[in-house]
Amino acid sequence: MIRFDNVSKSYPKQNRPALRDVSLEIEKGEFVFLVGSSGSGKSTFLRLLLREERATHGQVHVLGKDLARLSNWKVPHMRRQLGTVFQDFRLLPNKTVAENVAFALEVIGKPRGEIRKAVPQVLELVGLGGKEQRMPGELSGGEQQRVAIARAFVNRPRLLIADEPTGNLDPQTSVGIMKLLDRINRTGTTVIMATHDQQIVDQMRKRVIELEQGRLVRDQSRGVYGYQH
Amino acid sequence: MRAQFVMSEIGVGLRRNLTMTFAVIVSVALSLALFGGSLLMREQVGTMKGYWYDKVNVSIYLCNKNDAQSQGGACAKGAVTEDQKKEIKADLEKMPVVQSVQFETADEAFKHYKEQFGNSPIVPFLTPDQMQEAFRVKLKDPAKYRVVSSAFSQRPGVQEVEDQRKTLEPLLNLLNGMNLAALGVMALMLVVALMLIINTVRVSAFSRRRETGIMRLVGASSFYIQTPFIMEAAFAGLLGAGLACVLLVSVQYFLVNNWLAHQIDVIQFIGWDAVFAKMPLVIAIGLLMPALAAFVALRKYLKV
Numbered sequence: 103m104i105r106f107d108n109v110s111k112s113y114p115k116q117n118r119p120a121l122r123d124v125s126l127e128i129e130k131g132e133f134v135f136l137v138g139s140s141g142s143g144k145s146t147f148l149r150l151l152l153r154e155e156r157a158t159h160g161q162v163h164v165l166g167k168d169l170a171r172l173s174n175w176k177v178p179h180m181r182r183q184l185g186t187v188f189q190d191f192r193l194l195p196n197k198t199v200a201e202n203v204a205f206a207l208e209v210i211g212k213p214r215g216e217i218r219k220a221v222p223q224v225l226e227l228v229g230l231g232g233k234e235q236r237m238p239g240e241l242s243g244g245e246q247q248r249v250a251i252a253r254a255f256v257n258r259p260r261l262l263i264a265d266e267p268t269g270n271l272d273p274q275t276s277v278g279i280m281k282l283l284d285r286i287n288r289t290g291t292t293v294i295m296a297t298h299d300q301q302i303v304d305q306m307r308k309r310v311i312e313l314e315q316g317r318l319v320r321d322q323s324r325g326v327y328g329y330q331h
Numbered sequence: 332m333r334a335q336f337v338m339s340e341i342g343v344g345l346r347r348n349l350t351m352t353f354a355v356i357v358s359v360a361l362s363l364a365l366f367g368g369s370l371l372m373r374e375q376v377g378t379m380k381g382y383w384y385d386k387v388n389v390s391i392y393l394c395n396k397n398d399a400q401s402q403g404g405a406c407a408k409g410a411v412t413e414d415q416k417k418e419i420k421a422d423l424e425k426m427p428v429v430q431s432v433q434f435e436t437a438d439e440a441f442k443h444y445k446e447q448f449g450n451s452p453i454v455p456f457l458t459p460d461q462m463q464e465a466f467r468v469k470l471k472d473p474a475k476y477r478v479v480s481s482a483f484s485q486r487p488g489v490q491e492v493e494d495q496r497k498t499l500e501p502l503l504n505l506l507n508g509m510n511l512a513a514l515g516v517m518a519l520m521l522v523v524a525l526m527l528i529i530n531t532v533r534v535s536a537f538s539r540r541r542e543t544g545i546m547r548l549v550g551a552s553s554f555y556i557q558t559p560f561i562m563e564a565a566f567a568g569l570l571g572a573g574l575a576c577v578l579l580v581s582v583q584y585f586l587v588n589n590w591l592a593h594q595i596d597v598i599q600f601i602g603w604d605a606v607f608a609k610m611p612l613v614i615a616i617g618l619l620m621p622a623l624a625a626f627v628a629l630r631k632y633l634k635v
Contacts, residue, residue, distance in 0.1 A: 152548070175553070182550035192545060205542075208336055209551035257549070 103261065103292050104128040104151065109160035111146050111316075119158070120146040122316040128294065130260070133287045135303050136296040137327060138313035144296040147313065148265055151294070152184065153177050165260060182210055185254030185262040185291075189269035191246045193238040199225065199249050200234035206253045224256040225249075228282055244275035248282065255286055262286060264295040268302060276302060300327040340559035341566060344535050351531045352567050355621070358527055359571025362520035363617050364578040367609045369513040371579070375601050376506045382599050384473045387495035388433075391419065391466040391483055394490045395437065398463070411464065411488030419466065419486060426482070428475045429468055437462040463490065524571075525624050528564050532628040535560055543633060557629050564625035565618050572617025576610050 105127045112119035121143045128134055136144050149155045150162050153169045162169045165183055172180060193202050200221050207217045225234055228248040238246055247267055254262060264283065268276035280302055287293045297303060303310060303326060310325030311318065320328065345352050393416065394406035416434075423432045435443075440462040445454060468479060476494040484492045536543070546556050583606045592600050 178547075178550040178552045180550070181548065184550075186548045192541070192548075194541060194545070205545065206549040209546045209555055210549060211555070253545075253549070 103130045103132075103165065104294075105161075105163040106150075107161040107163075109150065109157045109162055111143075111150060111155060112158050118316070120316050121150070121157075121313075123160070124313075124316075124318045125160075126311065126318060126321060128292065130292055131287070131290050133284070133293045133306070133308040134295070135306070135308055135310045135325070136294060136313070137298070137303060137310060141315075142313040143316040144313055145265065146316075148263055148294070148296060151261075151263060152186065153180065178210075182257060183260050185251075185257070185259035187247070187250050187254050187262070187264040187267045189266040191238070191243075191250045191270075193246060193249055193253075195238055198235050198237055199230060199241070202238065202249055203253045203256050206256055210257070212257075220256055224252045227255070227285075228252045229278075242275070243271050244278055247271065247279055251279070251282060251286070255291070259291065261292045261294070264293065266297055266299075267295065268297065268299050273301060280306065303327040337559055337562060341562050344539070344559060344563045345566065347538060348531055348534055351527065351534060355524065355527045355531055355564070355567045356571045356574065358520055358524035359568050359617055359621060360574035360578065362517050362524050363572055363575035363613050365513050365517035365520060366616070367575060367579045367613045368582065369510050369517060370609050370612075371583075371601060371605060372506065372510045372513065374605055376503060376510065378599060378601060379506070380503065383499055384496065387473065387499065388467040388469055389476055389479050390493045390495065391423075391468065391479075392490045392493065393419075393464045393466075394488055395460065395463050397461055398490055405484075405490045408487050415486070415488035416464075419483065419489070422482070423466060423468060423479075426478070428470050428472060428478050430471045431469045433467040433469075435465045435467055437464050440465065521620075524621075528567075528621050528624040529628040531567075532560055532564060532625045533632045535563065536629065536633040547634070557626070557633065560629055560633070561622050561625045564621040568617045568619075568621030569614070571621075572614045575613055575617065579606055579609070579613075 106124050109121055109124045110119050111121040124143075124147070136147060138144050146155065150157055150169070151164055153164075153172065156170060165180065167180060169180075194205065197205060203221045203224060204217050207220065212220075222231075222234065225231060228251050230245065230248050230252065233241070233245070238249065241249070247270075251267070262283070267283070268279055271279060276299060283293055283295065284306070307324045307326075309323045310320065310328065312320035312322075312328065322328075393411040394409070396410045398406040398410070420432060420434065423429055438459045441457065441459040444457070444462065448454065470476065470479070473496055476496065480492045480494070483489050543556050583603065587600050591598075
């Protein structure tokens with residue numbers, strides 16, 4: 103599903119590379135935590151997966167495709183098979199919950215009938231049944247993140263990328279979000295989640311990949327958070 | 332692509348930047364009106380050239396008795412003789428550039444002069460024998476005036492060879508100069524319009540960065556992301572082009588047809604068909620130029 107072969111990434115005007123010689127493989131259906139202190143290269147790792155950036159050295163394969171050789175105009179099609187969730191939700195404040203989720207399908211040209219069917223379904227799945235017509239501002243942080251997850255999952259992606267999805271939420275709400283991500287993972291979707299939340303990582307006991315100063319320092323199945331920050 | 336979605340995006344975008352959109356529309360309208368106006372002006376100068384060049388002649392003025400007495404120079408050898416006249420006429424008719432030759436007697440010249448300058452104070456003092464006889468020569472190509480001039484200006488009995496086209500030239504030059512000035516102002520307005528469009532796109536892209544960011548993440552094609560911006564600019568440009576057409580029509584109606592045509596009747600002014608013929612071009616440019624500018628601006632201001 104995902105393979106990194108000796109991947110390095112340096113940004114111009116920075117002498118220290120953001121990623122150094124990272125090699126790893128993630129199988130279909132896995133749930134992976136990506137941990138590391140700020141500046142360790144987590145964000146760069148995720149940006150490489152989304153092909154927001156290209157690797158300076160080495161090869162990144164996502165969904166069987168070598169991203170270095172993927173031409174620009176094919177990138178949108180590749181991204182349709184990925185779902186993304188962020189710490190800051192990134193919802194459109196002037197659209198209702200249902201419209202926010204529908205937006206993701208509209209802009210990739212899905213037919214209206216399909217959208218009308220898929221949106222209530224996925225909102226039900228994330229536990230927001232009955233809140234279709236609410237505005238994001240009326241919802242709690244946890245509920246907003248559920249909308250974002252619904253939007254990321256409505257197109258049934260094969261890979262869900264979550265960048266600190268619980269970063270803005272209290273521990274109790276975070277547990278709810280983690281249960282939801284776990285449920286999505288059980289449908290066969292690969293989940294990669296960057297996080298700073300020690301409790302969650304220790305509870306879930308999933309594979310843990312730790313980066314430190316751009317290097318892969320730990321890759322442990324059923325791991326724990328494992329370091330103090 | 333869902334048309335309804337695109338249309339609503341365009342509406343939202345245009346309303347969000349109402350002042351900027353207005354500025355784009357006005358500057359596009361002005362530059363296109365100047366563009367259309369200058370095209371029409373060129374056509375006007377063209378028709379005037381065609382109309383007048385057709386009428387003007389090369390005149391070969393012949394010496395009369397008065398000239399021979401009062402002036403030295405070309406007529407020092409006395410008034411033109413019948414033999415000289417015959418010779419000149421025969422030589423003129425032999426020249427390949429000459430289309431037709433007409434002889435104007437002093438009486439005819441007197442009559443024409445009275446017609447043209449009837450209210451001049453010197454008319455009462457003129458008599459027919461003060462007028463000059465002349466050959467009115469029509470050339471196949473009015474620009475070949477020099478051939479006639481060099482062949483006849485030194486002939487005995489010839490006072491002067493005059494190209495009437497020369498008297499028209501300053502007027503035509505003035506019109507061409509005005510045309511160039513209009514083109515210069517147009518170029519300036521066009522630059523202003525382009526900068527406004529680029530700035531509008533930048534503001535628009537910034538105020539919609541949330542939407543476009545999400546579109547990018549969920550895999551909307553760059554075509555889908557960029558289209559609303561480009562359509563927005565094209566729509567504003569179209570409104571500007573429409574306004575430019577209205578301006579052209581009103582200038583033709585109020586200034587040319589209802590005023591100038593009454594004031595100056597020796598000029599044949601261009602008609603509605605010429606005005607309407609320019610409109611498709613004006614509209615096409617009004618549509619494409621802003622769209623292209625927006626497309627270029629998006630490459631800089633919108634990551635896709």
